[in-house]
Amino acid sequence: MTRGRVSPGLAAIGHALPWAIVIVYFYAAPDYLSFGTQVMIWILFAMSLDLVLGYAGILTLGHAGFFGLGAYAAGLFAIHVSSDPILGHVAAVGITALFGAVSGAMILHTSGVTLLMLTLAIVSVMSEYANQARGLTGGDDGLQGIKLDPIFGIFQFSIFGKTAYVYAAVVLFGWFLLAWRIVHSPFGRSLDGIRQNPRRMRAIGTPVWWRLVAIYTISAAMAGSAGALSAHAARFVGLSVLSLLSSGIVTVALILGGTRRIYGAFLGATIYFVVQDYSAKISPFFWEFVVGGMLIATVLLLNGGLLDLGPAALRLRDRWRGAAKDGE
């Protein structure tokens, strides 16, 4: 990967920026913490998608399946097993990881459109099951009656959402560190190689299918974790978590921000929900138009998503300067 190098100081500021915003937001916008929590949950979801779609090149529209499974698992765990949120979160992550491993093992022999259709089929079946199994999931009324103990017995979940906000931030940070490490590891590089050219990777002895199943499992766990956060934060799970629309939104958010950079998920999910929030205030029908327009502009003009905005501006400046020089 050849990308422009920036000075270490600037890079450190860049790395600190998202987390600084997370902290500042906590104090600056106490009335909008649940919005912030929602954004962080979708950042985590988009980051999980980046690992499979961006890095490993696994075409999927089924990622809502893992998000939804994590949400329902966390909700049902709280209702039927234990109202300890940490325990419930771990259980939800474990279940989605297992489901990711099994479903991944079945479908990752395929690629391209076939794979896309299979992921679509799986999430559709899950969604319909959740809809039909009203006794378990509440069907289209959603899963209600989730009660949670305070985290560590101290931090109470409340309507102001302080606890949920910090909880989501900590979980996001943990997964971010893991994802960052993974994509820079030899394992992550081999995934990048598989995305570029599976034939080359097999020719150097890479067990392609095993690698893909491994990252699919990790990504499923991460998406399940985001789902568990959403169930815990809202104390409610709606059927929409398993909808195709959720898969679509997370894909749009990721592509908007930029794939294969981890931070693309941060930028994309934030922009998506901020724009949605603002433009929905102007007109409830208008926001999809705005988001759609942004997506088209991003894909056409910026090959690396909105994260590419800075470099693209620099290129434009250089070209303009070059043109000015030629004109002299």
Added chain:
Amino acid sequence: MTAPPLALSVRGLSKNFGALVVAQAIDLDLMPGARVALIGPNGAGKTTFVNLLTGFLEPDSGTIALAGEHLVGLRPEQRVKRGLVRTHQISTLLFDNTARDNVAIAVAEREGFAWRMLRFGKEWCACRDEAQQRLEEMEIGGAADRSVAQLPYGEQRLVEIAIALSLRPGVLLLDEPAAGVPAHETELIHQVLGRLPADIAILIIEHDMDVVFRFAHEIVVLVQGRILMRGPPAAASADPGVRAVYLGNTAV
């Protein structure tokens, strides 16, 4: 004294696609250090033969043994791990990556580091160092930091060979290493081919007779999925049957 084990031993290898016979009872032995060229007209089954050896195709019958170990039924990547390595006719590289990373990823795979997700700093550095060394052996150490997409085609071919060598092959299949390389770069390829480690058994698939005669000690002629003859280059070029089907009646 027992004879040293054959690097590669192929017996009765056959493959049909329906009525089309693409490999017909092929027998082929390679001694360690062999330099054998596989030639034949278009459609003779050279590529099929390579795919059968590397495991991208399964034979209908016959055996393949690499240093005494049977390969039929193993997946391509398992065969690579056992030391059967190939290069591709068309540059098959990771074009988003630098030349060094292309080789380093192969080294990591060979060493089993490629599963490392969390602790890898020292090992990855070692892989990169070894990659640099491999590229320097190919005399393209200076290009290590460049994206392979930006390298001249001849240098891309050398990166491909560097990757293959970094896997420590026992048998190396070179699929037209000079194909598509412009004339002013071919000499470099010739030199590199001449310097390949002596202990590796090499089967080179090549159309360019210049490459074949300079490199190979032996020539195997494949026609319609069958071995027509095997012998030293001079014998091959003198053989009337070979001349008729391949070299042309007037050439050489």
